[in-house]
Each structure stands twice: as structure tokens, then as C-alpha cells.
Amino acid sequence: MKKYLISLFLILPVFLSAYEHTGGARIDLSVKAPDINGTMAEATTTDSFSLWYKGSVNDLVNFNLEGALAYKGTAGFAVNLSQEFSYLGLEGDFYPNIKAANVYGSYENIYYRAGRQRMRDASGMVFAHQADGASGGILLGPGTLRAKLGYTGLVHYLASTVAMTRSDLTQRDGSSLGSPRLIEELGYSFPELLGSKMSMDVSFLAQQDLLDDSDISAGSEKLNTIYSQLRLDGYLLPFLAYEGGFIYQMGNYGSVASNGTATELKLFFLPGFSSSFVSLSGLVSSGETWDNRSDYYGQGASGDQNQFMPISSGAGKGYVVNLTPGNLTSLELLINLSSSKKFATEISTTTLMRTVDGPVSSSLVVNNGVDDLFIGQEALLSFLFRPSSDFGGSFKMGALYPGECITINELLEDYLPVLFRVGFDLSFSF
Secondary structure: OHHHHHHHHHHHHHHHHHOEEEEEEEEEEEEEEEEEEOOEEEEEEEEEEEEEEEEEOOOOOEEEEEEEEEEEEEEEEEEOOOOOEEEEEEEEEEEEEEEEEEEEEEEOOEEEEEEEEEEEOOOOOOOEEEEEEEEEEEEEOOEEEEEEEEEOOOOEOOOOOEOOOHHHHOOOOOOOEOOOEEEEEEEEEEEEEOOOOEEEEEEEEEEEEOOOHHHOOOOOOOEEEEEEEEEEEEEEEOOEEEEEEEEEEEEEEOOEEEOEEEEEEEEEEOOOOOOOEEEEEEEEEOOOOOOOOOOOOOOOOOOOEOOOOOOEOOOOEOOOOOEOOOOOEEEEEEEEEEOOOOEEEEEEEEEEEOOOOOOOOOOOEOOOOOOOOEEEEEEEEEEEEEEEOOEEEEEEEEEEEEOOOEOOOHHHHOOOOOEEEEEEEEEEEO
């Protein structure tokens, strides 16, 4: 026993001398208003205080830890039949959010990461979310072969953005955990094709709904899907870059098929004499009619489904009304004016449309008998700033001219000839 203790005391100083580590804290504040819900207009806030730590033994063994105490709240105003506004008060919840708890490293042509981590598909359109599992890759031939395996059911439900069915949006009785889904991905990336003018990524991602039958919401079913994805990016000209791809979804919603597609293309004009740029981006995702489903999440679904359904809802389009891809067609023109790397102004306009006459992810679009596909035209002004590495944020002002398929409660129509939204995000590190 003494020999082991002596060995430990001899090895420990050597280990600590080679061990490098750093850590810190961060405060994130986010406020947006208004969100329209029936006769209510709400302001929402999502705030957090995070502690993070990174340690390194060598290239093979590194540690990454980050946890936060977060708060999500709403403050609402409602209008009554006399068209008088009343303040409904502030409601919210504190919750823990473990963002990272993993070990990672690399050895020659192999890399790995194991534990709580943020997993993302090649486009970020299907899945970008915290998960518990493992990911890794190996340099193979001209590119890199990668694999991922993750589980979302240990993430707090208030931090979860998994949103495929009504069951994902409903807190389970007696549980503070989010929707349990198993995620698998296998992909291969080609960093250089045609010299340095093109990169390509091919991947297959699958997810399985692991909810107990007793936790499935009334009128809902389990949704299991597989996504095949092709991504391309590169330069058409020295000042004209592009990126885009195609996703094909197949699977089953209960006993019926659930297939869908999504196509995205972005063009970037880069003048070269500054960090400013102009981008034009378009998205077309398949949808389903009201005859086959009563809402975006598949309630009352009948027959085979043709709506594209991402796993998480983070890759939305629009700011005033944020819409998850799925029965969505959009076209955006964005102008970024960067005076320096610390400050930028963005001006954008986005056309939002339904692909078919059916539901989208916003509750403002209901089956009101209007078959017009036009959702709205949005204009957005954003001020982005990061004067130092420890402080940054943004301020946004947006307005949306709504189409006829958007339904606003008649008590609010006189106050909202157009829909608008303002918000700010701040981040402090120390």
C-alpha cells in the first residue's frame, strides 16, 4: 500500500505540471416582444448565468464542462371585450441547463467526444441540440468519415427544442426532462473537390421516438424518421460564394408513412475590400394540407404524410413570426454593413409563404378558409456589436406585413395593422 501511495505522490506532480486549464462565467440576457397569442401580447425573456471549465492533459484527453442556471419567463397584456388592456403579470421558471460535460481528444487521424455535447447535422436544419452520447471521426481517403450517437431525454424540458409532435411540447407528469429521442448520424465530408472551389458533405441521420405509450398526447402518434442529406459549398467566382443542399426525409407517423423534402440555397456577394457582404437565400420545404392534418405537429393526421419535419426547431425563418421549416417557402435578401469586426448593421427583407394550403408552425396561421399561400413580408433591422471578447449583443427591430392566412383576434386588429417585434440580446463574460 505504501508503494502505491509513494508512486501516486511521484506521478501527481508530473500530471499537474502537464495539466492546463481555464474557466470563467457568463451572463446571457434576451428579451423579445410582443408574441401574439389570442387576445394576449406577451414579452418573453430567456436569461442564464453559466459557469464553464476546460482542462487539457494532452491531445488525447481534454475536458469541457458548462452548466447554467437559466430563467424563462413571460409578461403579458390582454385586451377585454371593452378593448381595454390589462397587465397579466410576470410568470416564469428557473431551471438547470447542463450545456456540456464531456471528454474529447484526438490521436493521429482520429478524433472523439463523449458525454453531454451539442450535436448538429451538416446544415443545422434537421438537428442542432444538446444530447448525451458520443461522436467521432477518422480521416479516410480524401475526406473525413464521422459518426454520432446521442440521446435527448436527459435535457431539461425548458431547455429542449425537440418539436416534432404534440407529445414533444407537453411536459410529462412528474418529470422535468424533455422529449426522449435517440439520434444516430453517419456522414462523410469531402473538404476539397474540383481543387478548392467546392466542398461536399453526404450524411444519413435517423431518430427514434422513445416516449412511453402512456406519455403520448391525445390525437398524437410516435414519429420516427430518417434523413438523407447532400450539402455543397464553395465559390462560383472569387467574389461570389454559395452553399446549399437537399434533404430527403422518410419514416412513419404511427401506422402511416411520413416523407418530406427540403431544399436550401444561399448566395454570398463578398466585395473583398471590407467585411461587409450581401446574401440571397431561399428555402422550399414540403407540406401537408388541412385535409390530412389539423395542425403542424400532426394532430388528426390521416393517410400518408408529406410534410418535412425537422427534429429540433432552432433553424427557423423570420424574426417577427419565427417559422420552423416544414410547409415553408422563404426568400431572404440580407445586406450586412460591417464598419469593423466589432460593429455591424444588417438590413434584411424576407418573403414567407406556405408551400401548400395547410398548417405551419405558427399558431397565427389557422384553417380560416383562406387558401392564399402568402404568410407575410418581413423587414428587419439589426445592430450587432462585440466591442470586446467579454461583451457583445444585438438589438433588432422587425415588422411583418401579414397575408390573409394569418388570423389575429379581432380585438387586437385595430392595434396591429402590421405585426412587429423588438428585442435585444446581451452577453457578459468574466
